[in-house]
Amino acid sequence: MGLATESQFHVLAVDDSIIDRKLIERLLKTSSYQVTTVDSGSKALEFLGLNEDKHRDPNQLSFSPNNHHQEVEVNLIITDYCMPGMTGYDLLKKVKESSSLRNIPVVIMSSENVPSRINRCLEEGAEEFFLKPVRLCDVNKLKPHMMKAKCKENQENQENPEEDVQPQPQQQSNNNKRKAMEEGLSPDRTRPRFGGGLTVASN
Amino acid sequence: MDVVQLQKQLADYTRSLFNEGYLDDQFNQLQQLQDESNPEFVAEVVSLFFQDSQRLVNELAKDLEQQSVDFKKVDAHVHQLKGSSSSIGAQRVQKACISFRNYCDEQNIEGCLKCLQQLKNEYSLVKNKLETLFKLEQQLLEAGG
Numbered sequence: 112m113g114l115a116t117e118s119q120f121h122v123l124a125v126d127d128s129i130i131d132r133k134l135i136e137r138l139l140k141t142s143s144y145q146v147t148t149v150d151s152g153s154k155a156l157e158f159l160g161l162n163e164d165k166h167r168d169p170n171q172l173s174f175s176p177n178n179h180h181q182e183v184e185v186n187l188i189i190t191d192y193c194m195p196g197m198t199g200y201d202l203l204k205k206v207k208e209s210s211s212l213r214n215i216p217v218v219i220m221s222s223e224n225v226p227s228r229i230n231r232c233l234e235e236g237a238e239e240f241f242l243k244p245v246r247l248c249d250v251n252k253l254k255p256h257m258m259k260a261k262c263k264e265n266q267e268n269q270e271n272p273e274e275d276v277q278p279q280p281q282q283q284s285n286n287n288k289r290k291a292m293e294e295g296l297s298p299d300r301t302r303p304r305f306g307g308g309l310t311v312a313s314n
Numbered sequence: 315m316d317v318v319q320l321q322k323q324l325a326d327y328t329r330s331l332f333n334e335g336y337l338d339d340q341f342n343q344l345q346q347l348q349d350e351s352n353p354e355f356v357a358e359v360v361s362l363f364f365q366d367s368q369r370l371v372n373e374l375a376k377d378l379e380q381q382s383v384d385f386k387k388v389d390a391h392v393h394q395l396k397g398s399s400s401s402i403g404a405q406r407v408q409k410a411c412i413s414f415r416n417y418c419d420e421q422n423i424e425g426c427l428k429c430l431q432q433l434k435n436e437y438s439l440v441k442n443k444l445e446t447l448f449k450l451e452q453q454l455l456e457a458g459g
Contacts (some may be wrong), residue, residue, distance in 0.1 A: 130398045
């Protein structure tokens with residue numbers, strides 16, 4: 112509509128239930144956010160460019176880069192806790208372990224009110240824990256987290272102007288790998304997507 | 315029937331669904347998310363719920379027929395159904411799921427079978443009620459309301 116896409120926050124929503132994906136998508140769109148939904152944690156990581164999976168859909172990710180580490184800037188991840196395979200907690204951990212993704216705020220949703228689970232997620236760096244079904248008043252709490260992350264990102268860019276300057280414009284992936292290695296992480300875990308063509312698939 | 319009568323009928327029927335506990339406030343939340351840009355939102359979500367519930371009820375029947383019942387699997391299916399029923403506000407289905415899960419914890423087959431029957435009943439009841447509700451809405455729309 113009237114909104115320029117740049118001024119719109121982009122939320123990645125992760126839920127294995129199609130009903131809940133539909134619901135969260137509507138809630139977020141009603142709040143004027145740009146929304147991408149995926150049905151599993153591994154697809155979320157793939158979308159974020161943290162690829163460990165053999166399956167990939169290059170078409171899905173052929174958006175233009177947005178001046179960010181990932182190809183598509185994601186301002187917030189909202190994920191279900193209980194999913195087969197990778198849980199929301201596992202996804203949270205992967206995001207927070209990744210040097211390129213850790214600044215993205217993560218919010219966990221769950222239908223069960225288990226205090227130990229909630230604390231575990233908050234300790235691991237989740238910004239919020241929403242009980243399902245999620246409502247508009249919950250979604251209204253997301254914006255401050257996205258604003259805060261954006262401010263932090265701008266500050267970091269100002270403090271370390273070198274960090275994001277690319278000596279060779281096409282080599283952004285190397286930069287991420289370099290950063291990842293400096294922090295002792297396996298470069299494989301932070302391999303960014305780059306138009307499908309430049310990334311090396313594992314296996 | 316004229317528009318005013320249909321409106322009253324729809325309002326009365328909707329109220330009865332809440333009063334009899336078929337629906338809870340979450341259904342209102344869904345309705346609030348429906349607007350001109352998404353006129354079919356509630357119907358779409360509810361039809362996804364019908365498909366998903368039918369699938370899960372069939373899975374549960376299969377799970378409980380096994381010679382050695384995998385209660386973890388049963389519980390996972392009931393958990394899914396509980397989630398989707400609470401997401402659309404199908405309160406009585408959700409409640410049936412809660413007692414179902416208790417029998418799962420106890421590994422009580424008899425109890426689980428009883429709950430499956432109850433779940434089926436509640437599911438088909440709310441399905442009929444919602445279909446009637448949508449029909450009334452459609453009639454009202456056609457009458458120009």
